[in-house]
Amino acid sequence: MFLRRTLPLLVSAIFGIALILQFFVPHPASKSFYNMMLDWLIIVSAFTYLIAVQSTVELHFTKIKRKVEGWQYSIIVLVSLFVTALLGVLGGAFMPTTLWMKIFHSVKPTDTTPLMYTYLYMQMPMQSTIFSLLAFYMASAAFRSFRARSFDATLLLVTAGIVTLGRVPLGEFIYKGLPDVVEWILKYPNMAAQRGILIGVQLGIIATSIKIILGIERKYLGGGK
Amino acid sequence: MKFINFISNLDKRWIYLILALCIIIPFLFPVGFPMKTTPPVKSIYDFIEDSIPEGGVVLIGADYDPSTMAELHPMAKVIAAHALSNNLRVLFVTLYPQGAGMAQDAIDNVLKEWNKSNPENQKQLGKDITLLAYVPGVSAVVLKMGEDITQTFNEDGYGNKLSELEVMKGIKNYNDINLMVELAGSSVVLTWLIYANGRYGLKMGIGTTAVSAAEYYSYLQSKQAIGMLGGLKGAAEYEHLLDKKNVYGGRKDASIGMDAQSSAHIFFIILIILGNIAYFVKKRKEGK
Numbered sequence: 001m002f003l004r005r006t007l008p009l010l011v012s013a014i015f016g017i018a019l020i021l022q023f024f025v026p027h028p029a030s031k032s033f034y035n036m037m038l039d040w041l042i043i044v045s046a047f048t049y050l051i052a053v054q055s056t057v058e059l060h061f062t063k064i065k066r067k068v069e070g071w072q073y074s075i076i077v078l079v080s081l082f083v084t085a086l087l088g089v090l091g092g093a094f095m096p097t098t099l100w101m102k103i104f105h106s107v108k109p110t111d112t113t114p115l116m117y118t119y120l121y122m123q124m125p126m127q128s129t130i131f132s133l134l135a136f137y138m139a140s141a142a143f144r145s146f147r148a149r150s151f152d153a154t155l156l157l158v159t160a161g162i163v164t165l166g167r168v169p170l171g172e173f174i175y176k177g178l179p180d181v182v183e184w185i186l187k188y189p190n191m192a193a194q195r196g197i198l199i200g201v202q203l204g205i206i207a208t209s210i211k212i213i214l215g216i217e218r219k220y221l222g223g224g225k
Numbered sequence: 226m227k228f229i230n231f232i233s234n235l236d237k238r239w240i241y242l243i244l245a246l247c248i249i250i251p252f253l254f255p256v257g258f259p260m261k262t263t264p265p266v267k268s269i270y271d272f273i274e275d276s277i278p279e280g281g282v283v284l285i286g287a288d289y290d291p292s293t294m295a296e297l298h299p300m301a302k303v304i305a306a307h308a309l310s311n312n313l314r315v316l317f318v319t320l321y322p323q324g325a326g327m328a329q330d331a332i333d334n335v336l337k338e339w340n341k342s343n344p345e346n347q348k349q350l351g352k353d354i355t356l357l358a359y360v361p362g363v364s365a366v367v368l369k370m371g372e373d374i375t376q377t378f379n380e381d382g383y384g385n386k387l388s389e390l391e392v393m394k395g396i397k398n399y400n401d402i403n404l405m406v407e408l409a410g411s412s413v414v415l416t417w418l419i420y421a422n423g424r425y426g427l428k429m430g431i432g433t434t435a436v437s438a439a440e441y442y443s444y445l446q447s448k449q450a451i452g453m454l455g456g457l458k459g460a461a462e463y464e465h466l467l468d469k470k471n472v473y474g475g476r477k478d479a480s481i482g483m484d485a486q487s488s489a490h491i492f493f494i495i496l497i498i499l500g501n502i503a504y505f506v507k508k509r510k511e512g513k
Binding site: 034035038039041042045046048049092093094095116119120123124125126127128130131132135136138139140142143144146147148157161164165167168169170171172173179183186187190191194195198 | 235237240244260263264290291294295329330356360361362365368373377384435438439442443446455456484486487491492494496497505
């Protein structure tokens with residue numbers, strides 16, 4: 001209980017309060033404490049990748065073991081994960097490693113690494129293609145669902161139409177003043193609404209942070225209440 | 226009524242086919258409609274052009290991946306090329322592992338095109354431009370850079386010690402960076418605005434996807450960002466501005482894509498109008 005709940009709560013409270021106080025203390029000791037905290041944060045962040053890999057491997061390994069629907073895709077995920085990691089470790093990220101150049105004598109230091117090769121010629125086209133499919137779904141959804149059913153929906157529809165047209169040169173060709181109208185919509189009605197949302201979100205973040213530091217909010221510890 | 230029934234029952238595969246044609250045909254037969262430069266784009270261009278002395282530093286945040294590269298990659302290339310044309314130093318930084326590949330590709334591309342167009346003013350990796358190594362930690366990295374950039378990264382993305390690189394000469398922290406342009410389609414823009422601009426006063430510009438651009442107008446008005454490139458159009462406007470200088474012969478990806486985007490947007494609007502006509506006619510008929 002102490003290790004799982006009390007200690008994390010104490011760590012959050014002590015470091016939360018210390019970092020708030022540090023902000024207002026311009027002493028060199030305070031500055032060096034702040035720098036140390038940033039280094040710790042960076043180190044801890046690096047370890048989150050280990051947890052991500054462990055969780056991905058476990059999830060897909062279980063799927064393969066239980067032969068759940070689509071388990072074959074899990075094999076592709078795991079093979080891709082390990083092959084990419086291996087290529088990165090052996091061949092280097094942006095410049096070929098000495099080891100890689102020793103294995104393949106024809107490789108020069110200026111050559112594309114195998115990891116970058118997989119990124120440029122596999123990941124880049126695949127990810128771009130998947131994302132570009134959105135345009136097709138959006139077109140179909142706009143045709144079927146974007147209806148002027150109420151005053152609010154009509155307002156949204158008209159504004160969206162103006163902004164959509166005004167953000168391309170063809171809109172400017174149809175009516176020269178359209179980009180200015182779009183700029184006005186974004187600068188005034190849009191900004192007013194965005195700012196309201198932003199202030200609300202930031203107040204929520206401050207409130208949640210204070211609750212975490214004081215130990216009132218404990219959901220991040222997991223395990224129910 | 227026959228037409229209304231046809232519209233109401235239109236198979237979505239026809240929509241997909243027409244949209245595909247709307248995108249492909251303009252690439253084969255470009256029209257090249259003239260474009261007005263919007264003030265948020267012009268202010269970033271003008272700042273790099275007029276307010277940074279020779280040898281100054283532009284930091285470009287490549288916090289995007291291939292899914293949004295259509296809009297953001299042309300921005301990275303054109304801003305880097307513009308900075309090089311004014312003999313400024315360019316540093317790329319990324320808070321995402323995927324962004325490192327994007328930045329690396331942008332650097333390769335810009336250097337190749339620049340050196341091809343300007344044989345008398347060759348630019349070099351490590352001397353004029355580089356990519357800072359990826360370090361995990363997002364906001365911690367942004368904050369640490371405000372204290373000491375060399376200590377945060379130690380090396381550039383190519384394994385060279387930052388302290389030994391010519392491009393890093395005289396750069397300790399944000400005080401030595403003249404402008405940072407953050408390119409991202411996610412809320413990581415806010416991380417830079419809150420921590421780098423808010424806490425350390427780093428002068429910032431934003432490059433984001435068209436869909437996210439609306440979120441950042443508050444930061445333009447509060448002067449936390451000096452300007453913004455919104456979506457493919459923002460990148461195309463910047464390409465047109467740089468084109469007038471006639472110093473860079475690289476491919477104008479954003480300008481090439483604008484015709485396709487224009488026709489796709491028009492098709493979207495036609496679809497919405499047709500869908501609404503069919504909806505109202507049917508509703509009226511059902512009411513009778």
